[in-house]
Amino acid sequence: MTKGDQYTKEILKRILEEGCLDQNPRPHYADGTKAHTLSVNHGMCTYDLTKNETPLITLRPIAIKSSIGELLWIYQEESNDLDLLKEKYGVSWWDEWDIGNRTIGSVYGETVRRHELVTRLLEGMQKDPDGRRHIISLWQEDDFQEKHGLKPCAFLTQWNIRHGKDGIDYLDMCLTQRSSDFATAGCINQMQYLVFQHMVARHLNLTPGRFTWFYNNIQIYDRHIEQAKELIQREAVECSPTIELNKEKTNFYDFTPEDVTIKDYPKQLIKEKNPQLKFELGI
Numbered sequence: 001m002t003k004g005d006q007y008t009k010e011i012l013k014r015i016l017e018e019g020c021l022d023q024n025p026r027p028h029y030a031d032g033t034k035a036h037t038l039s040v041n042h043g044m045c046t047y048d049l050t051k052n053e054t055p056l057i058t059l060r061p062i063a064i065k066s067s068i069g070e071l072l073w074i075y076q077e078e079s080n081d082l083d084l085l086k087e088k089y090g091v092s093w094w095d096e097w098d099i100g101n102r103t104i105g106s107v108y109g110e111t112v113r114r115h116e117l118v119t120r121l122l123e124g125m126q127k128d129p130d131g132r133r134h135i136i137s138l139w140q141e142d143d144f145q146e147k148h149g150l151k152p153c154a155f156l157t158q159w160n161i162r163h164g165k166d167g168i169d170y171l172d173m174c175l176t177q178r179s180s181d182f183a184t185a186g187c188i189n190q191m192q193y194l195v196f197q198h199m200v201a202r203h204l205n206l207t208p209g210r211f212t213w214f215y216n217n218i219q220i221y222d223r224h225i226e227q228a229k230e231l232i233q234r235e236a237v238e239c240s241p242t243i244e245l246n247k248e249k250t251n252f253y254d255f256t257p258e259d260v261t262i263k264d265y266p267k268q269l270i271k272e273k274n275p276q277l278k279f280e281l282g283i
Contacts, residue, residue, distance in 0.1 A: 060231065067191060139156065157176075
């Protein structure tokens with residue numbers, strides 16, 4: 001199994017065995033019922049990209065291309081425009097957080113644009129490769145004073161350049177997530193930011209090194225419990241997926257989802273052996 005498969009089973013087992021049931025949840029289902037969760041606090045998953053370790057799972061199909069589009073909408077387009085997200089990248093699940101003007105408000109991509117977060121990151125790492133202050137934070141309290149749909153979940157990335165003893169300069173990155181709807185999006189969030197790391201590494205002419213995901217609170221919804229049990233029982237598909245970027249692209253702002261290829265990931269076999277499960281969205 002992939003390392004992502006391994007972590008997924010371990011985390012789901014932990015949630016089912018140790019999880020705390022919340023008492024007054026904020027989210028609700030489409031039918032108006034409160035969306036309760038089982039959750040645990042604090043943990044991490046880490047991957048050595050030079051050894052082809054990956055958060056990608058084979059326990060169910062994963063919509064990789066659309067998730068990459070969502071990432072680019074935030075960090076490359078620097079947008080909160082739901083029509084752009086839907087028309088260009090085919091992603092519509094954010095519509096649930098429309099504040100009434102076809103945006104999600106002054107958060108996510110708008111925060112990136114307003115505070116020039118990606119520009120500052122790329123320029124800062126070029127000017128000070130050994131710095132320890134290369135950080136993107138979507139958690140900007142002043143922005144939250146304006147009307148918005150959803151506060152950032154995966155909100156903090158920290159970036160470091162490591163001069164390897166093998167003479168190679170590596171880009172290491174860690175992602176901090178305050179809350180993870182794990183059965184639905186745990187793999188997707190990790191893969192998004194892993195692709196982000198690859199793109200930034202290409203922009204800076206570095207080799208992707210280590211990726212680590214820190215989670216503060218990780219949960220499954222009460223209507224996802226049976227699906228979680230099913231995922232634990234499933235057998236993984238043997239493979240060793242790797243990410244490849246279009247070799248012609250070197251500028252972060254030029255990448256598209258089509259420039260990302262996942263090698264050695266048998267999507268059709270995964271669909272046949274471990275078909276998709278339905279997860280109701282807590283909104």
